[in-house]
Amino acid sequence: MNVLIYLVPIALALGIGALFAFLWSLKSGQYDDVEGTAWRILSDEDLPE
Numbered sequence: 780m781n782v783l784i785y786l787v788p789i790a791l792a793l794g795i796g797a798l799f800a801f802l803w804s805l806k807s808g809q810y811d812d813v814e815g816t817a818w819r820i821l822s823d824e825d826l827p828e
Contacts, residue, residue, distance in 0.1 A: 804810070
């Protein structure tokens with residue numbers, strides 16, 4: 780039971796860190812164009828003639 784003194788704060792810190800990372804990725808625009816990269820794979824613009 781003494782290990783819970785260490786594990787609970789570590790789990791909370793990791794969860795809060797993941798939440799801040801997710802909110803940062805939303806703010807920086809990581810999810811703005813979800814379908815653009817899928818269509819960019821099929822593009823032939825970078826192939827030499």
